[in-house]
Amino acid sequence: MKNREMATLLVREGLLSEERAHQAVEEAELSGYRVDTLCLVRSWVVEEALLKAVGRAFNSRTADRSVLANVPPRVLGLVPARVAERFRVVPFRLEAKTLSVAGLDPADLLVEDELRLLTGCAIRSHAALEVRLHEALAEAYGVPLPPVMKSWLERARPASRLDPDPSTRPVARPRSTGRRPVDERSSGNQSAGGKPEEPAVPEELELSSEELGQFPGLADLAVGAGVPAGGAPGSGIPQGEQGPAASTPPPRQAPVDDRGLDPEERLAAASIALGKAEMRDDIADVLLAFCRPYFQRRALFILRRDTIVGWRGEGEGVDESILRAVQVPVAAPSVFQALVHGTAFWLGPLASMPHNLELALGLGGEPTGGCTVFPIRLKGRVVCFLWGDNLDAGLRSVPLPQLRRLVAKAGLAFETYILRAKIRSM
Helix, strand or coil: CCHHHHHHHHHHCCCCCHHHHHHHHHHHHHHCCCHHHHHHHCCCCCHHHHHHHHHHHHCCEECCHHHHCCCCHHHHCCCCHHHHHHHCEEEEEEECCEEEEEECCCCCHHHHHHHHHHHCCEEEEEECCHHHHHHHHHHHHCCCCCHHHHHHHHHHCCHHHCCCCHHHCCCCCCCCCCCCCCCCCCCCCECCCCCECCCCCCHHHCCCHHHHHHCHHHHHHCCCCCCCCCCCCCCCCCCCCCCHHHHCCCCCCCCCCCCCCCHHHHHHHHHHHHHCCCCHHHHHHHHHHHHCCCCCEEEEEEEECCEEEEEEEEECCCCHHHHCCCEEECCCCCCCHHHHCCCCCEEECCCCCHHHHHHHHHHCCCCCCCEEEEEEEECCEEEEEEEEECCCCCCCCCCHHHHHHHHHHHHHHHHHHHHHHHHHHC
């Protein structure tokens, strides 16, 4: 929901005057804070009424400060700090296999999908005030508080309950253990002798040394899946016994979008980065970075059930918030249709079709010089599409062989990402 829409709702509900609503929207655009934050800082709307209004705006459940305080570490551990900070979400309750999560936009289904895959839980999203969410991120994960929010929080509650500078105290960050924390209400399976039995490891989680060689980042997750912990995959050498070379720091990796790299060098850098991806947005970052030197506009579209939706985008005239509103039915005629059914890639102008027009508008204008679209497949099934164009400048410098290999590697990275999630949820 945009700030202007939020301000309009507050006016309609009698919580804000027209004049103050106009001022809040202007300040939000300049400061980057949401309207609800500015209303709190200015003392224009009381917190309880504001939270209820935010819940109605998103047609969502809400999470107040009481549920975001003192979240159990086993719940926080389900969502890594880096993921929580990137998506501005805080998990706060686990009931059976349902994880309740507070966020700034509970209607963002792509974030909900990411959390579901990451945690192995059903996700129940809740709306939260921006200030309270940042407060929870600071207390739970050590994310620095913006000064305006820290100042308001110092005034809003007793100093004894607020550390004025989270960076000056040790933060109990949740530590990933490679498996989902055990629900305290269940003691698990036990053998006849009273000792807990180890859970059976599904065959699809068994990793070969060849697979670990392609994705070294999996080595530290493979304990319990039949792969030696530490050392080189399959080498049998315990961690810490590989000699002096093991402690030598690796050479600095060139950025994937370094314009000094040729396509093969850039592809090699992208391969390393894909192997380290911890979430879907990491994969998206690598794909967009690889395409940056070759395309004026880059975008990713994700296949969600029977609809192709805008996911990530950047470049000349691209507004990601507009791009994410694009929705193209899989069954409808569009540039995507043949790609879903097996075509390797698209290279050329967009045909005159209603959904292609919607797609061009979502990107900020039709690419008159043609475009490229590559499907990314996971075990033969399309999961997303990589788009690139140069508006009216043509596509003569596009490295097609390297792009085809890149999307194949991205498919493996998606598969690895899902495997990581399976390992964590065991």
